[in-house]
Each structure stands twice: as C-alpha cells, then as structure tokens.
Amino acid sequence: MxxxxxxxxxxxxxxxxxxxxxxxxxxxxxxxxxxxxxxxxxxxxxxxxxxxxxxxxxxxxxxxxxxxxxxxxxxxxxxxxxxxxxxxxxxxxxxxxxxxxxxxxxxxxxxxxxxxxRRSQRFKFDGEPLSADEIRAVRHSLAGERVSYHRVTGRQEAEAVATLSEHSAQVLRHDHRYLHELQALTIDRGKARLGLPADRIAHGLFGGLVHSGDPVPEHETLTSLIARECVFVVETVDDTSRDHVAAGKVIQLAWLTATRLGLAASLITQSLQVPEVRAGLSEKLQLPGFPHALMRFGRATRVPKPSPRRQFADVVRES
Ligand SMILES: Cc1cc2nc3c(=O)[nH]c(=O)nc-3n(C[C@H](O)[C@H](O)[C@H](O)COP(=O)(O)O)c2cc1C
Structure with missing residues (x-):
C-alpha cells in the first residue's frame, strides 16, 4: 500500500x-x-x-x-x-x-x-490605501531565509522605478525575440494548459506585460501611480539558484497572506530581466542585495478568472 x-x-x-x-x-x-x-x-x-x-x-x-x-x-x-x-x-x-x-x-x-x-492582478487597484495592519502583515511575510524586501517609498524612489520601467518598455516593445516568446505563450481560453490567457495579460508598463503596440504612459502619471501603490522590491543576499528558489517561496507566502487578507497582488520580473534596469534599481534604491521582482499589493477592482493549469498526469510522475 x-x-x-x-x-x-x-x-x-x-x-x-x-x-x-x-x-x-x-x-x-x-x-x-x-x-x-x-x-x-x-x-x-x-x-x-x-x-x-x-x-x-x-x-x-x-x-x-x-x-x-x-x-x-x-x-x-x-x-x-x-x-x-x-x-x-x-x-x-x-x-x-x-x-x-x-x-x-x-x-x-x-x-x-x-x-x-490567489491570482495575478495586473489591472489597476482601486486606489484605497492599505491599512497599517495589512502592510505589517505583508512586510512580515516578505522576509525569509536569504530574502528581504525594500518598500518603494516617496516620490524620488517612485520616479526612479517609473524611469526604469519606461526604459524596459522601450527596450522590450522593439525586441522581436522577446515579443515572439510572449506571443507563443499568449493563449485564448480553450484547451491550452499553460500560457497566459489573452484577457488576463493587461497592457501597460506597470502591472501588465509589455506588448509591441503598448504606449509608454506619461512619466508623471506613472510616477504618481507607483507612489500611490504599495510596491516592494524582493531581494536576496546572493544570486545563486538557492536564492532564486528562496525568493520564489517567500513571494508566494506573502501573496497567500495578502490573499487571505482580501488583498490583490501582482509580480513584475519582466523589467528586471533587462540588465541595466536591475542594476539601476540596485543603485537608485541603494539595495544591499540582488533584486528579483517588484511586487505590488492593493485592492482589486475586479477578480480575474483563474489561468489554466497542467493536468495531473503531466505533473505527477510515478516513482
Ligand atoms: C517568477 C515569476 C515571474 C513572473 N513575472 C511576471 C511579470 O513580469 N509580469 C506579470 O504580469 N506576471 C508575472 N508573473 C505572474 C505569472 O504570469 C502568473 O503567475 C501566471 O500567469 C499564472 O497566473 P496566476 O498567477 O493568476 O495564477 C510571474 C510569476 C512568477 C512566479
């Protein structure tokens, strides 16, 4: 048995x-x-x-x-x-x-x-700020072994994140190989078991994934949006495989904590895959570690449908 x-x-x-x-x-x-x-x-x-x-x-x-x-x-x-x-x-x-x-x-x-x-909530939040208790709970769950966080605070930091996000959008929307990969994994709701449903992606610079036709939002609008949101940078002490696994684990635990509190969240790693954006974030925010992701928390204006998932036989292997 x-x-x-x-x-x-x-x-x-x-x-x-x-x-x-x-x-x-x-x-x-x-x-x-x-x-x-x-x-x-x-x-x-x-x-x-x-x-x-x-x-x-x-x-x-x-x-x-x-x-x-x-x-x-x-x-x-x-x-x-x-x-x-x-x-x-x-x-x-x-x-x-x-x-x-x-x-x-x-x-x-x-x-x-x-x-x-839990869902990726790439659309705009409703604008209502998080309470001190909610922020404390999220903060608490964002710290783990090898992992820490930096909250984006004040206009200067929001502006730095906006400038770096704009730069990554400029780079990515002209990068045909990147766009081809995104396109290949953009799916209609049907039989596909992996990939991003087209109606879930959301366009735009902050929160959504960058597409070829996306306009770059006005700098001031983006800066004030980031300043209003509750945004954290997740970082690790080193940049090894162990750190990457540890970062993913902490991100998920924080995401579940937020979900439990009725909050929405989304994760942005896309811009940090542009090397100068990752380096710029470290420099402008004076991060002691290696940044991996921006994570934004807020209240959802609509609850997205779940994305598809692989089936049992494709995930569980006989031992
Ligand atoms: C490591 C990692 C990186 C991700 N990067 C991004 C990103 O840059 N932008 C984004 O919109 N979603 C990003 N996501 C969210 C995924 O697209 C999302 O988890 C997936 O489509 C499944 O949808 P769900 O989160 O609603 O279940 C990332 C998720 C993970 C775990």
Whole structure:
C-alpha cells in the first residue's frame, strides 16, 4: 500500500498546480515517495529571451515549493526540506520529507486555504490605501531565509522605478525575440494548459506585460501611480539558484497572506530581466542585495478568472 492515500496525492498535486509561474509555464514535476515528495524543475518550456538564466523558472519552483510544504503541513505532517539534494540531478530542486505528525498552525492553514483564490492582478487597484495592519502583515511575510524586501517609498524612489520601467518598455516593445516568446505563450481560453490567457495579460508598463503596440504612459502619471501603490522590491543576499528558489517561496507566502487578507497582488520580473534596469534599481534604491521582482499589493477592482493549469498526469510522475 502506498504511503500517500489517493486523496492526499490529489491534494498535493492541486496545491502545487495552482502556484504562480513565469508566463504560466508551470515548470515543475512531482514524485511522491514513501514519506517524501520530490520537486523537479522541468526545462521543456524555456523562454530564453525573457529569462536567459532561468532565474524566473527557479523562482516559480520556489513558489511551487511553498505550496507543496503547505499542503504537507495541512495533511498534518511536520516537514523538512532539502534544496538541491543530489548533485547528479541538478533538476531536483527540493526534497520535502514528512518527519512526524504535527497539527498545522493557524497561519499555515490560512495560507493553504488561500491557494485557490490567489491570482495575478495586473489591472489597476482601486486606489484605497492599505491599512497599517495589512502592510505589517505583508512586510512580515516578505522576509525569509536569504530574502528581504525594500518598500518603494516617496516620490524620488517612485520616479526612479517609473524611469526604469519606461526604459524596459522601450527596450522590450522593439525586441522581436522577446515579443515572439510572449506571443507563443499568449493563449485564448480553450484547451491550452499553460500560457497566459489573452484577457488576463493587461497592457501597460506597470502591472501588465509589455506588448509591441503598448504606449509608454506619461512619466508623471506613472510616477504618481507607483507612489500611490504599495510596491516592494524582493531581494536576496546572493544570486545563486538557492536564492532564486528562496525568493520564489517567500513571494508566494506573502501573496497567500495578502490573499487571505482580501488583498490583490501582482509580480513584475519582466523589467528586471533587462540588465541595466536591475542594476539601476540596485543603485537608485541603494539595495544591499540582488533584486528579483517588484511586487505590488492593493485592492482589486475586479477578480480575474483563474489561468489554466497542467493536468495531473503531466505533473505527477510515478516513482
Ligand atoms: C517568477 C515569476 C515571474 C513572473 N513575472 C511576471 C511579470 O513580469 N509580469 C506579470 O504580469 N506576471 C508575472 N508573473 C505572474 C505569472 O504570469 C502568473 O503567475 C501566471 O500567469 C499564472 O497566473 P496566476 O498567477 O493568476 O495564477 C510571474 C510569476 C512568477 C512566479
């Protein structure tokens, strides 16, 4: 008899499947073993122009890892995680072991239960500022092992982020290889199991993904938009694979915390894939670490439909 009951396998699969991923490529495979679950990175959907070093793909695996650990905790296991446990298999990102029975904490339970409701909210927020308690909760969840954050504060910093975002848009909307990749992963709602539904992308510089025809918004408008929003830069102490996984995990935990509070969020890594934008962000915001993403939090004006996901047989591998 298998250690995992069929219902538990489904629950673990569902949790991992709903994690966010760059361009919704869902770059992971699971193997369930006696008392442990292995999370592998898959390389079959590379997006070399958008993500030349695979940083976003590993961050996506980090987000999936957060959901995997939460699912195992929800099932009543204390877990321990080993990152990159086998040098011979560099695609093995994490091994999560079920150590001993332990009831989940209320935070773990709340985060697990928020998994199906989390969405990328690329559209404008309603403008209502977050309360001090909401900001504290988000801040608290954005700090983790190897990971910290910087809140974009004041007009000067907002202007720096606006200028860098404008620059990335200017670069990307003329980059045919980048545009081709985005186009290839833009889908109509149909049978596609990965990729970005066309009605979910949102156009524009901040919050949405850049397209060829997108206008660059007026500088002052963009600056005041960023100044009004609650925007964080997520950074890590180093720039290794472990840091990328750790960043993805913390991002997902913060996203679930926000979802639980009824807040919306979206993640922007696109502009940071333009090297001078990433360097400029470090310099202008005087970041001590390596920035990976901008994360914006607010209140949604509309709740987007879920994006499609891979099916069970494409994610869970027989061990
Ligand atoms: C590492 C990573 C990078 C991402 N980068 C961007 C981005 O630059 N812009 C964006 O609009 N969404 C970005 N996303 C969000 C994904 O596009 C989104 O998670 C995916 O399409 C699935 O949709 P969902 O989050 O609503 O489930 C990113 C997600 C991850 C995990």
């Amino acid at each position: 298998s250690f995992w009951a069929p219902g538990e396998v489904r629950l673990i699969f569902q949790a991992v499947a709903q994690a966010p991923s760059v361009h919704n490529i869902q770059p992971w495979v699971l193997e369930l073993h006696e008392r442990s679950v292995l999370l592998f990175e898959r390389w079959d959907h590379a997006i070399p122009r958008h993500d030349p070093k695979g940083r976003d793909r590993l961050m996506s695996c980090g987000a999936a890892l957060a959901n995997l650990e939460l699912a195992m905790r929800y099932l009543g296991w204390e877990t321990t995680t080993t990152l990159f446990p086998d040098r011979a298999h560099p695609d093995l990102v994490a091994s999560v072991s079920a150590v001993r029975p332990r009831t989940p904490t209320s935070t773990e339970r709340d985060r697990y239960l928020a998994i199906p409701y």
